[in-house]
Amino acid sequence: MNNTTSNTITEYSIIKNLVRDFKLDKVLESNPQTKTVSLLGKIKNEQAIIILEKLHFDENDYKHLTDLQLVKDIACNDIYHWGLIRFEEYGAVDEESRLNVKLNLIWPATEVHIKKYIEQKFHIIRETPEMYVTIVLPYIEEMHNNGRLNWVYNILYKDAELDRIIYKDPKEFVLLPDMKWSGEPEEIDALYLVAIVYRDDIRSIRDLRYKDRDWLIEIQDKIKQIVTCAYKIESDVLRIFVHYQPSYYHFHIHVVNVKQFGLKDGISVGKAILLDDIIENLKYMGEDGYKNRVITYIIGESHGLWERGLKDYRESKQNCSNDDIKEAKEEQIIIK
């Protein structure tokens, strides 16, 4: 024992005594995204679950940045550097084993980098067909004309990234690992693929019509066939979806393992739409498909479309005045 034994209050706390008796049986769940583990074991012959979660950084932690105890370089590529650091002040013996914080450094960083990492405000937008035509469509056309899609065309029509491509058929689509996934079959839990179609007339779901329904069904079936063959997994563990707004305006489909929850807004409602739901919706919306639909999504203030006009359509800031609150209080029960 060390000097904590002098602290009798915490020393004899209930939780401490219980945890001291804990005999680990197995790990129930281990989540690297949230830094949480759930352990099953026994205390005094009864089953016990312990959930451990790393605490978030304290503002005081940043102070220690400049006198780091130990840094282990992982890699360095141009302006990007990765390393491991120890985020404790102790001068301890076995230091390498105590590296507990990953550090990424971007230097020199441009405004684009800063924009990517800055905390932005998000808003719900209900995009009507009129808003699409007046705000979104001109934006899409600008993106097309300024070469922002060259990397897509390089994959589709030239031989870019050939060594990463899983499937390529100019009558159908190209399938390859997304940048967010290593592509290693052993990391199958994190599977993340993208299928880019050989059609230039569909920039986003907005362009989907009833006549495209069978084509979408065929593509989805084909994706499942290829992925299950290539990675030896079952097709019912694949979450297949598209984004609206997408990050680039050439129709593409995301394929991830359903086990993967750590994708921030990537799989959230208000950004992701299941391909199955699109196929189902097309059954009901008539020939014009998504053309006339109101599409609701979340957009960040740093998205190009926000400044270009979507912000003018945001809902009135607050739907209440003091009079409203009073009135509501009299009519109904509002406790808080």
Added chain:
Amino acid sequence: MNNTTSNTITEYSIIKNLVRDFKLDKVLESNPQTKTVSLLGKIKNEQAIIILEKLHFDENDYKHLTDLQLVKDIACNDIYHWGLIRFEEYGAVDEESRLNVKLNLIWPATEVHIKKYIEQKFHIIRETPEMYVTIVLPYIEEMHNNGRLNWVYNILYKDAELDRIIYKDPKEFVLLPDMKWSGEPEEIDALYLVAIVYRDDIRSIRDLRYKDRDWLIEIQDKIKQIVTCAYKIESDVLRIFVHYQPSYYHFHIHVVNVKQFGLKDGISVGKAILLDDIIENLKYMGEDGYKNRVITYIIGESHGLWERGLKDYRESKQNCSNDDIKEAKEEQIIIK
């Protein structure tokens, strides 16, 4: 300097020297869910971004559980205990400030607790109207008959949780903070409310018909009015959605701050459906609304419905045979 100075290789690493010069300007983003912070600063007069991320637990960490250095009790309620621990082996001076792991203990734990924390397999299910009638509906009726909804009725028709309720009108709905949220106005970023409606005929979206459309629009408008008034936030930062399958079969609506990404499958496509999309879908599906729709969702193997029959409808395990792969290889380009 301490004894790490002897390690000249890491001491003079590129990243260490760069980080040593880092002058912090501001925090770009701080994410308690993923334990990540992004810092903006300068190195040699050029902008630099440093992203810090806590490392996940190492399997060796669990060994130290029984000889904890320090435990600080937070709370204890029946079989639930919370505390903070220090997850380092050093005997240090300022120990309280180094509590770096949150510990939850459930003891004695039942099989239900274990089921909740165990890692389960998830599957995509396409629920047809027939599957609903034969598998889901009997399950819902059983849930109704065995008193599993008593806590909901206590909130609706008795005075349960009155001190937490924000709004209650027996002609409309009850609005109150979800268990996942503290309900404290200062924690507005984590806002999570639930609206439970005063209608017993809607167990889930499956029961929604065209005639309910106006009612849903009214409810959504009312929710926005109340939440914006009560919490002084703008209505376009509210993500309003329902779950299918829901965790209880009495129609209820989730309301969260769009800033909140850390809700695992709670806001993921395949589980969450925007109320706006439901309202839009009802415009197209005819009088019978969701009755005849194919609804696609993700379900875990520990969900009651899986064993009761959904598993019999899962897609064939793998869509390929060796012949298929060969054939595909001949026809198209399959590189991997």
